[in-house]
Amino acid sequence: MDKILDLDYSALLELFTAKKRIVITTHRSPDGDAIGSSLALYSFLLKQGHDALVIIPDAAPNFLHWMEGLDEMLNFEMVPEACIEAVEQAEVIFSLDYNRLDRIAALGEHVMASNAIKILIDHHIAPADYFDYVLSDTSASSTSELIYRFSKELGWLGHLNEAIAECLYAGIMTDTGSFKFSSTSAETHRITADLMDAGLVPEKVHSAIFDTNTYDRLQLLGYALTKKLEYDAERGVSIISLSLSEKNRFNYKKGDTEGLVNYGLSIQGTKMAVFLSEELNITKCSFRSKGDVDVNVIARTWFNGGGHKNAAGGRLDMKLEPALSFLKDVIEHKLQH
Numbered sequence: 001m002d003k004i005l006d007l008d009y010s011a012l013l014e015l016f017t018a019k020k021r022i023v024i025t026t027h028r029s030p031d032g033d034a035i036g037s038s039l040a041l042y043s044f045l046l047k048q049g050h051d052a053l054v055i056i057p058d059a060a061p062n063f064l065h066w067m068e069g070l071d072e073m074l075n076f077e078m079v080p081e082a083c084i085e086a087v088e089q090a091e092v093i094f095s096l097d098y099n100r101l102d103r104i105a106a107l108g109e110h111v112m113a114s115n116a117i118k119i120l121i122d123h124h125i126a127p128a129d130y131f132d133y134v135l136s137d138t139s140a141s142s143t144s145e146l147i148y149r150f151s152k153e154l155g156w157l158g159h160l161n162e163a164i165a166e167c168l169y170a171g172i173m174t175d176t177g178s179f180k181f182s183s184t185s186a187e188t189h190r191i192t193a194d195l196m197d198a199g200l201v202p203e204k205v206h207s208a209i210f211d212t213n214t215y216d217r218l219q220l221l222g223y224a225l226t227k228k229l230e231y232d233a234e235r236g237v238s239i240i241s242l243s244l245s246e247k248n249r250f251n252y253k254k255g256d257t258e259g260l261v262n263y264g265l266s267i268q269g270t271k272m273a274v275f276l277s278e279e280l281n282i283t284k285c286s287f288r289s290k291g292d293v294d295v296n297v298i299a300r301t302w303f304n305g306g307g308h309k310n311a312a313g314g315r316l317d318m319k320l321e322p323a324l325s326f327l328k329d330v331i332e333h334k335l336q337h
């Protein structure tokens with residue numbers, strides 16, 4: 001069941017009447033929704049006259065670098081002292097697109113220790129109970145959709161412009177798989193229409209996010225699909241595996257194999273897709289599934305990981321070859337098909 005926890009907006013209206021020092025935080029390995037919702041809220045707060053700052057636990061991916069306000073964010077990995085000081089001085093701290101402070105790594109301890117008013121806005125299940133204000137709606141497509149709702153309730157939408165609309169759209173579009181996941185609602189489309197009325201040009205954002213391949217990345221994708229994709233039609237399982245040296249052959253950069261596992265899942269009849277990626281002394285495992293196949297349980301039981309029912313990750317402390325044998329052994333002997 002979708003659970004909705006809503007905010008006391010009259011108390012918040014009161015809170016934001018006077019200028020506040022505000023820090024916005026979002027989760028590790030921030031995605032389009034994390035960065036988009038944070039920068040949209042950041043712009044709204046600045047336009048309302050507040051002193052605002054976005055802190056990210058680690059770097060934002062390159063395909064989001066066009067967003068307005070991105071250069072003003074602080075990266076906790078790069079400048080921890082400045083981030084800690086800002087958290088200590090904050091009167092209000094927002095937590096966006098994550099539901100527990102351990103999701104923001106070491107930064108979480110400082111947020112926890114702070115006396116600031118803590119506001120959570122998120123769409124993941126089971127938010128922790130140490131926030132002062134919680135807007136949690138698991139039926140919402142994205143945190144960006146919730147930032148739109150939040151800003152509307154507080155009467156800030158008069159500030160909505162093209163740059164803010166682009167940030168919100170990027171978050172909604174990426175979290176809904178370009179409006180195809182079941183979390184896409186009529187409300188999601190109504191909000192998108194409002195964003196277009198505010199000047200948004202959707203194709204511009206699509207292009208900025210998706211048309212960013214390097215030649216090496218496409219070559220790596222081609223290699224992975226033609227040489228390294230194994231498909232077990234009988235069990236409906238596809239596996240792609242890449243060694244460190246194979247990745248290095250294509251000048252691999254972080255993010256280059258993002259989404260690769262989904263190609264395996266797109267084969268008609270596939271129930272589960274796995275991507276194994278060798279790193280220095282470990283092999284990372286990504287799982288995707290359809291329907292009732294619970295990859296969260298599989299990742300937790302055999303691969304030191306976890307996640308969601310249809311999307312999970314894990315790691316094995318071994319090189320690629322033994323990891324691949326281990327995976328096949330689990331598929332052949334441990335799982336029911």
Ligand SMILES: [Mn+2]
Pocket residue numbers: 033034097123142143175
């Ligand atoms: Mn999200």
